Amino acid sequence: MSTRSEHLASWVSRLVQIPSVNPLHAGPRAGEVGEARLARSLAQWFADMGADSVELVDVVEGRPNVYGIWEGTSDRWVVLDVHTDTVTVEHCTGDPFDGRIADGRVYGRGAVDTKASLGVMLAVLERARGEGRRPVPNLVVVGSISEEAGGLLGARGFREWAERRGLRPDEVIVAEPTMCEPIHGHKGGASLEIEVKGLASHSANPHLGQNAITGAAALVLALDAENRRLQTLTPATEVGNGTLTVTLVRGGTGGNVVPDSCTITVGRRIAPGENNAEVVSQLKELVERECPLPVEFVRTHVGAPAFYRSPDSELVRRLAGWAGTQPAVAAYGTNALRYEGFADEMVVFGPGSIDNAHTAVEYVEIAQLELCADVFTEWLGLGS
Numbered sequence: 223m224s225t226r227s228e229h230l231a232s233w234v235s236r237l238v239q240i241p242s243v244n245p246l247h248a249g250p251r252a253g254e255v256g257e258a259r260l261a262r263s264l265a266q267w268f269a270d271m272g273a274d275s276v277e278l279v280d281v282v283e284g285r286p287n288v289y290g291i292w293e294g295t296s297d298r299w300v301v302l303d304v305h306t307d308t309v310t311v312e313h314c315t316g317d318p319f320d321g322r323i324a325d326g327r328v329y330g331r332g333a334v335d336t337k338a339s340l341g342v343m344l345a346v347l348e349r350a351r352g353e354g355r356r357p358v359p360n361l362v363v364v365g366s367i368s369e370e371a372g373g374l375l376g377a378r379g380f381r382e383w384a385e386r387r388g389l390r391p392d393e394v395i396v397a398e399p400t401m402c403e404p405i406h407g408h409k410g411g412a413s414l415e416i417e418v419k420g421l422a423s424h425s426a427n428p429h430l431g432q433n434a435i436t437g438a439a440a441l442v443l444a445l446d447a448e449n450r451r452l453q454t455l456t457p458a459t460e461v462g463n464g465t466l467t468v469t470l471v472r473g474g475t476g477g478n479v480v481p482d483s484c485t486i487t488v489g490r491r492i493a494p495g496e497n498n499a500e501v502v503s504q505l506k507e508l509v510e511r512e513c514p515l516p517v518e519f520v521r522t523h524v525g526a527p528a529f530y531r532s533p534d535s536e537l538v539r540r541l542a543g544w545a546g547t548q549p550a551v552a553a554y555g556t557n558a559l560r561y562e563g564f565a566d567e568m569v570v571f572g573p574g575s576i577d578n579a580h581t582a583v584e585y586v587e588i589a590q591l592e593l594c595a596d597v598f599t600e601w602l603g604l605g606s
């Protein structure tokens with residue numbers, strides 16, 4: 223391994239060795255859960271690497287975001303947002319936090335999702351510091367909490383923090399494993415929790431009751447038909463059409479009672495061009511029309527619109543050019559959902575493959591770290 227690849231791999235390994243499992247994914251193997259320990263280490267490293275200011279800001283009690291700011295020599299502001307939490311380790315093979323470097327890879331939970339981007343940025347900044355150089359644009363590196371579960375709270379917290387300071391970034395990179403392809407769009411989401419209301423009776427006399435599960439079953443099939451209809455539309459962009467699916471069902475009180483209540487949850491993925499409020503209100507109309515029994519909307523989550531930028535937008539083109547990759551779209555959602563209307567230029571970008579995320583054996587290829595380091599170096603104006 224070259225000195226440079228060793229340097230990159232060792233930073234990612236160091237980050238993997240600090241467990242930061244999302245508290246909603248806690249389990250016996252997770253150890254100390256939460257992002258705090260990693261955030262405190264990052265604050266120290268940001269300071270070591272010449273950040274002009276470093277802040278730890280609790281988003282939820284005991285779960286801080288960390289912000290490092292490097293003042294540049296231009297008036298542009300660029301942001302790298304990296305989520306500091308990881309998914310569960312309960313299904314991992316071997317020690318999920320050993321950060322083992324072998325076979326041209328760094329192994330362990332978070333190696334690819336998404337400590338790799340953070341490790342690369344730290345290595346690039348450390349190298350620049352050693353050479354007495356600074357990023358040309360003003361740079362904010364954000365370590366954000368709660369991306370994997372709990373509702374993108376860290377991204378929301380960062381945006382509020384930045385807006386209070388009047389900071390409006392010219393460019394935002396949301397770090398996720400994209401094989402260094404600039405992702406310029408993915409779907410948003412909305413959801414509904416619906417209670418179907420029936421009438422209880424003795425199960426020997428079903429005709430005296432109104433079975434809420436049977437009513438919900440008819441509704442579920444109508445929702446499924448609506449999803450099939452959505453797939454026949456011509457998509458507005460490469461991201462594709464919105465989708466709809468029932469994800470949870472709960473109902474019934476006993477084996478000999480006709481159920482008077484059944485609750486279902488419907489997940490709706492929002493395509494670019496769709497308006498969340500309109501989508502949700504049309505979905506509610508459909509539910510009321512198609513359900514044979516009365517319904518109550520227990521929870522309405524209007525959610526976030528899709529993230530979309532043109533594949534020809536400047537940041538997308540520059541990143542693709544430096545990486546030698548093509549713009550692409552993603553099936554999964556990211557912190558980009560919190561930054562619509564905040565940043566003009568935005569992409570989701572980072573080393574390694576999403577196929578190696580959340581798995582029993584997680585790893586990132588060191589060659590991907592090197593490619594990402596080339597791109598970050600150019601992005602920060604640190605190329606030779």
Ligand SMILES: [Zn+2]
Nearest residue numbers: 305335336398
């Ligand atoms: Zn991630």
